Amino acid sequence: MSRFSPDNLRTALEILSRYPRAKSATIPLLHLAQEQDGWVTDDAMAHIAELTGTTPAQVLGTCSFYEMFKREPVGTYLVNVCTNISCQIMGGEELLHHAEQTLGIKAGSTTPDGTFTLEDVECIAACTEAPCLQVNYRYRHKITLAEFDALVDDLRAGKLTDEIPAHGTLARIRQHIPADRAAGNADPAGAPEPVWLAATAPDAEGASS
Amino acid sequence: MAVTDAPKIISSRFGYTDSHTLERYVATGGYKGLEAALAKKPADVVEEVKTASLLGRGGAGFPAGVKWGFCPPGVFPRYLVVNGDESEPGTYKDRLLMEKDPHQLIEGVLIACYAVGCAQAFLYVRGEMALAQERIAQALNDAYAAGHIGKNIHGSDFSVDIVLHWGAGAYIVGEETGLIESLEGNRGLPRLKPPFFPAAKGLYLQPTIVNNVETLANLPWIVTNGGAAFAALGAENSKGMRMFAVSGHVKNPGVFEVEFGVTTFRDLLYAPVYGGGIRGGKQLKAFIPGGASAPWLYPEHLDVPLEAGTVGKLGTMLGSGAIVVFDEDTDMVKACLRLVRFFARESCGKCTPCREGTTWLEKILERIVDGHGRPEDLDLLLDVCDNISVGMNWPPKQTTICPLGQSATTPVASAIMRFQDEFEAYIGAPSEITVEVKGPAFTRPPEHVLEAARD
Numbered sequence: 098m099s100r101f102s103p104d105n106l107r108t109a110l111e112i113l114s115r116y117p118r119a120k121s122a123t124i125p126l127l128h129l130a131q132e133q134d135g136w137v138t139d140d141a142m143a144h145i146a147e148l149t150g151t152t153p154a155q156v157l158g159t160c161s162f163y164e165m166f167k168r169e170p171v172g173t174y175l176v177n178v179c180t181n182i183s184c185q186i187m188g189g190e191e192l193l194h195h196a197e198q199t200l201g202i203k204a205g206s207t208t209p210d211g212t213f214t215l216e217d218v219e220c221i222a223a224c225t226e227a228p229c230l231q232v233n234y235r236y237r238h239k240i241t242l243a244e245f246d247a248l249v250d251d252l253r254a255g256k257l258t259d260e261i262p263a264h265g266t267l268a269r270i271r272q273h274i275p276a277d278r279a280a281g282n283a284d285p286a287g288a289p290e291p292v293w294l295a296a297t298a299p300d301a302e303g304a305s306s
Numbered sequence: 307m308a309v310t311d312a313p314k315i316i317s318s319r320f321g322y323t324d325s326h327t328l329e330r331y332v333a334t335g336g337y338k339g340l341e342a343a344l345a346k347k348p349a350d351v352v353e354e355v356k357t358a359s360l361l362g363r364g365g366a367g368f369p370a371g372v373k374w375g376f377c378p379p380g381v382f383p384r385y386l387v388v389n390g391d392e393s394e395p396g397t398y399k400d401r402l403l404m405e406k407d408p409h410q411l412i413e414g415v416l417i418a419c420y421a422v423g424c425a426q427a428f429l430y431v432r433g434e435m436a437l438a439q440e441r442i443a444q445a446l447n448d449a450y451a452a453g454h455i456g457k458n459i460h461g462s463d464f465s466v467d468i469v470l471h472w473g474a475g476a477y478i479v480g481e482e483t484g485l486i487e488s489l490e491g492n493r494g495l496p497r498l499k500p501p502f503f504p505a506a507k508g509l510y511l512q513p514t515i516v517n518n519v520e521t522l523a524n525l526p527w528i529v530t531n532g533g534a535a536f537a538a539l540g541a542e543n544s545k546g547m548r549m550f551a552v553s554g555h556v557k558n559p560g561v562f563e564v565e566f567g568v569t570t571f572r573d574l575l576y577a578p579v580y581g582g583g584i585r586g587g588k589q590l591k592a593f594i595p596g597g598a599s600a601p602w603l604y605p606e607h608l609d610v611p612l613e614a615g616t617v618g619k620l621g622t623m624l625g626s627g628a629i630v631v632f633d634e635d636t637d638m639v640k641a642c643l644r645l646v647r648f649f650a651r652e653s654c655g656k657c658t659p660c661r662e663g664t665t666w667l668e669k670i671l672e673r674i675v676d677g678h679g680r681p682e683d684l685d686l687l688l689d690v691c692d693n694i695s696v697g698m699n700w701p702p703k704q705t706t707i708c709p710l711g712q713s714a715t716t717p718v719a720s721a722i723m724r725f726q727d728e729f730e731a732y733i734g735a736p737s738e739i740t741v742e743v744k745g746p747a748f749t750r751p752p753e754h755v756l757e758a759a760r761d
């Protein structure tokens with residue numbers, strides 16, 4: 098496993114169909130690979146290269162630039178504590194230290210049982226709700242140290258699986274463009290002036306002169 | 307205080323628990339702006355937006371209608387790329403707009419595509435925002451089914467697809483040319499401008515309009531109510547309403563939609579309906595007026611209105627509408643280090659002054675905080691800044707491909723010039739500053755502040 102499963106291959110082809118150039122689908126397909134395996138494997142990158150008409154090295158080049166793509170296994174739950182400015186001054190660093198103690202690991206590492214990976218992250222756009230964190234990119238706003246411990250307990254006990262899927266799954270709702278409603282891709286190599294613009298252009302010029 | 311009773315334009319549905327649904331959107335006037343736009347010629351929609359003088363809300367504050375006009379005539383296809391990468395520290399409003407009112411954004415995208423003649427739109431949502439991605443996906447699916455997007459929209463000859471695209475974690479991808487590189491499947495390295503101004507040579511080197519989420523969310527209201535009604539709100543160059551996130555040491559941190567141009571910093575920080583004052587009865591020490599990249603302001607600036615030009619004259623900016631409030635107990639050296647660490651981590655590495663400079667700024671600040679600072683370090687820090695942005699002036703001079711490099715110098719110049727004593731306390735010795743720092747916001751405290759400190 099690691100190349101796309103038949104189901105995921107179908108999803109991959111649907112994603113590819115929405116871009117005028119296949120390479121644009123690289124990041125969405127890397128997300129799909131990470132959803133399938135929990136991290137991005139070399140085989141998945143090779144498969145993505147085939148699908149996007151690029152090379153595995155090009156896919157790796159893109160993949161390695163982005164923090165969300167993990168090229169080795171991480172915990173089922175990725176806990177990202179924000180310590181950037183608004184959180185820093187509202188206790189974000191204390192929250193991170195507390196998380197390190199509760200989980201028994203340093204930021205940047207994974208618990209031995211593979212359940213949690215802890216990260217010290219940059220602003221996650223919840224600054225007015227500081228201190229805050231994300232578990233697999235689901236938010237916890239204004240979280241106290243006691244609430245953090247309760248969250249860890251709940252995650253360990255499997256109580257939050259409905260809200261928080263395992264690492265790799267991002268949005269659980271996907272876009273689908275119905276074939277009969279699609280306008281189609283705009284080919285960068287040449288497309289005519291859009292009809293609605295062309296149809297009204299002479300009038301518009303007439304009106305302004 | 308000038309807390310105005312201007313109508314909410316973009317957060318008007320935030321009070322509904324089902325504000326993100328198509329039913330609620332349509333029941334509250336949704337897709338009427340699109341209908342109104344389709345009844346006009348595209349050029350007239352552009353005029354309406356120019357009349358509104360809607361400034362971009364992503365950071366640079368460029369007028370949207372003017373930007374749209376930069377697409378070279380006769381070159382097609384044109385693309386629209388929505389910048390939903392919100393990651394400037396302190397900034398929190400685009401995520402809310404995407405989670406709570408995705409249809410309003412979609413309608414704004416459609417209006418912009420119709421007006422500019424874009425044949426395809428890409429909605430780039432920051433990777434870490436799973437709920438926003440879900441809400442937008444659902445909204446797009448529902449809007450397609452209802453005939454608001456796709457082929458022959460509302461039975462007209464206007465056809466466009468909107469493609470939802472997720473990022474994957476990189477602040478620099480918020481920069482518009484980095485965003486385009488990322489959308490092409492590459493590392494998010496910014497492109498050199500010129501020649502790569504997106505409106506001329508953007509996605510796939512075709513004319514591309516990049517607009518911020520909040521900018522586009524204003525369009526349904528503008529087209530429905532007219533550009534003049536929008537321009538009647540606000541003052542001078544800053545028209546309409548605007549979202550500001552007020553975070554840090556206030557009693558009620560929150561995201562507030564306020565009248566642009568007339569509301570003051572004091573209103574936003576102290577009015578009971580907004581920030582509610584500094585928590586714990588403390589004094590205000592400083593605030594960041596426009597996100598991590600903006601030079602800091604101080605208590606003597608509280609009565610300045612949130613007006614782009616006025617704030618620009620002070621030597622800073624409203625940027626992404628992110629106000630971070632520091633009370634009297636804040637350790638400004640540590641705050642400075644944290645901001646610099648952000649820029650050092652997020653530098654894409656393409657330009658030497660930014661890549662090396664931010665790294666060294668972080669290392670020197672770290673040694674100061676660790677108690678190993680040297681008296682000459684403050685001059686050294688400013689010298690490194692001077693190499694990234696000559697003279698530390700405003701508007702900043704740029705030695706790099708994109709503005710991230712110079713942004714990293716603003717917390718350093720702000721903190722050292724204003725709070726030199728705090729650095730000296732860490733270093734344990736006085737230091738002399740010889741590097742010239744020109745930006746008007748980078749100044750020593752006024753005499754009355756120094757006097758109060760001496761007492």
Ligand SMILES: Cc1cc2nc3c(=O)[nH]c(=O)nc-3n(C[C@H](O)[C@H](O)[C@H](O)COP(=O)(O)O)c2cc1C
Pocket residue numbers: 361362363364365366367368370389390391392393394477478479480481482483516517518519521522708709710
């Ligand atoms: C380093 C950097 C990061 C940026 N991040 C964002 C961002 O997250 N969201 C955004 O809308 N604009 C961001 N911008 C500004 C964009 O380059 C661009 O000006 C903006 O998206 C244009 O939209 P507007 O005219 O509607 O504001 C950033 C700029 C720089 C230099």
Ligand code: SF4
Pocket residue numbers: 478495496652653654655656657658660661706707708709710711712
């Ligand atoms: S200024 Fe920094 S972030 Fe911007 S292109 Fe250069 S190295 Fe990259």
Ligand code: FES
Pocket residue numbers: 179180181182183184185219220221222223224227229395396397
């Ligand atoms: S600074 Fe922590 S969410 Fe913005």
